Amino acid sequence: MNFKLLLSIANSLLIARLRQSMVAAVGVTFGIAMFIAMQSFMTGLNKLLDGLVINRTPHVRLYNEIKPNPRQPVNEYESYKGSYNFIRSLKPSNVRLAIYNNGNIMQALKMDKRVLGFTPRITAQVFFNNGVIDINGVINGIDAGRESRLFHFTDYVVAGKVEDMKNISNSIILGKALAETMLINIGDVVQITTVDGERYPLKVVGFFQSGIRDIDMIQSYTTIATTQKILGKPGNYITDIEIKLKDLNKAPAIAKEFAKSYHTDAEDIQTANAQYETGSNVRLVISYSVAFTLLLVAGFGIYNILNMMIYEKMDSIAILKATGFSGNDVKRIFLTISLSIGFVGGMLGLLFGFLLSMGINHIPFETAALPTVKTYPVNYNPAFYIIGILFSLLTTYLAGLLPARKAGRVDPVIIIRGK
Amino acid sequence: MRNTILEARNISKYFYDPVRIKVLQDITFTIEKGEFVSVIGKSGCGKSTLLYILSTMDTDFEGELLIDNVSMVKKKEEELAAVRNEKIGFVFQFHYLLHEFTVLQNVMLPALKLNKYPEKEIEKRALEKLQMLGIGQLANKESYKISGGEKQRVAIARALINDPHIIMCDEPTGNLDKKNSTTVLDIFMRLTKEFNQTLLVVTHDNSFAAATDRIIEIEDGRIIRQ
């Protein structure tokens, strides 16, 4: 049957039942609009939260963990080779936190095609002396340039200048929460004490705010050279190498490989941040199930309307069949009706969904934890709109299938005889 | 040369509700091109049942049915629909127009389905048919806003649109008054005389039947006269 005829018959049947058809379409519109708005908002939020943690977390971190030596003498002893040896009261031995041979490791990383970039670090426990109280903290010796490039360090420095860290000797950038606790301003000098008891004065040149208070309360940053000086370590002393990969998903495998070949511990981002991934997935599942529920309701609406329409139009169906329309033609007519409702409803849904997400995007959302965010985040991903319209067509197709098949199977003889 | 349009060979039909009853028994006859045949018989003797079988809408029967010398038995639903579309025109007691369409569109519908001519051409032909039946002025009216007699004439125009081999009617005048019945009969007469149109009409109206070329009389599912 030619498509134009099919459309014109479907169209006239639709118009005969315009009000109900519109109600059905509004159902679809509502479902799709909610889907779009929720998806945009949820993934916007996901991206924001991912940015909060994942952007700043290395994909693979090389370090030396404090732990007991896995090679214990008893295991090496010939006579006990094949047996289970239970060792009690084992303590971690004198571990070197430094990454041994780090120059060569970094050279190898530079050649590695899978690695996007890396940056060396020194982390050291210190105390910030604040009057009579000592506050526990961590000093990170970093390469500010690389750190900014790979982990957006500059974005989180909310006061002062990152360059000053390099330009002014013995300078430090403090976590904002820490600085507030100690009532310290930029330009002040803060006294620190290392674990070994050395005291050292550092000039505060900036504040750092990550959005996570636990971090801002203990972390501080200075150059690698300054940290080495504070700790009294040589120029090749490095405790961490933070690596960003080209493909984040390969992190677990690559971490294992690096741990083996570089004789260090290696932690991948998935292990370090398992809970964030779970959160992202939960939000996605929520928005899909809301859309699914709404579309299910809309689908039932369409199913009802088509059934009603078929019941009312039995005579028309009978006459169409008597004059030469096949069961398939009739089925196609009713499927077209259903799909038209889905298409119109879906398109309007996309429009309203877009407007809704724009609305959400304008709601102010200011929180001290997120200095760069002023309104609720929204992700305008075209993929949602494609999924949305496919969703609406699929739902209406499925909802229309049963009634349409019923219409296709109407026996004209029974109808004509019944008159 | 004889030109057989429709041939029924030993057609029998059973209904199983509530018990097995034979409604039609060994119906055998042929209809030639240009014949105007009427089928009469008492109410319940199986006239309509026979017509539904001959029109290919009812496929649940025994025997052979040939239209245009082609067997309709074993044809698929889709193929039968195509046969109905191209070769058979229908007029029922109740006019069965599609209310969503205008009179003209109703007439055009089977031709649009057949898709043999462009739409403009179909429209022209539909108008011609309507004018021939004296209702050209109704062409653009909505089909539920015209009288019963007019509806029946629209149904005839629709039956004619694809130039079918045969037009089948089930009591086309059963629902009409004397005047309208006469009009319909006149139309049928003209169709056979002027256009050599083959017609098969089931009727209760003996005066109507008397005017036709041939009468097939059915009693208790058998042909008793033809």
Ligand SMILES: Nc1ncnc2c1ncn2[C@@H]1O[C@H](COP(=O)(O)OP(=O)(O)OP(=O)(O)O)[C@@H](O)[C@H]1O
């Ligand atoms: N679906 C059915 N199931 C069982 N019996 C049926 C069915 N349809 C019709 N019949 C019976 O078949 C017989 C023939 O019916 P049909 O409609 O062909 O009669 P008819 O000759 O057209 O009568 P009328 O002149 O009143 O229209 C009737 O006795 C009727 O009761």
Ligand SMILES: [Mg+2]
């Ligand atoms: Mg009858």
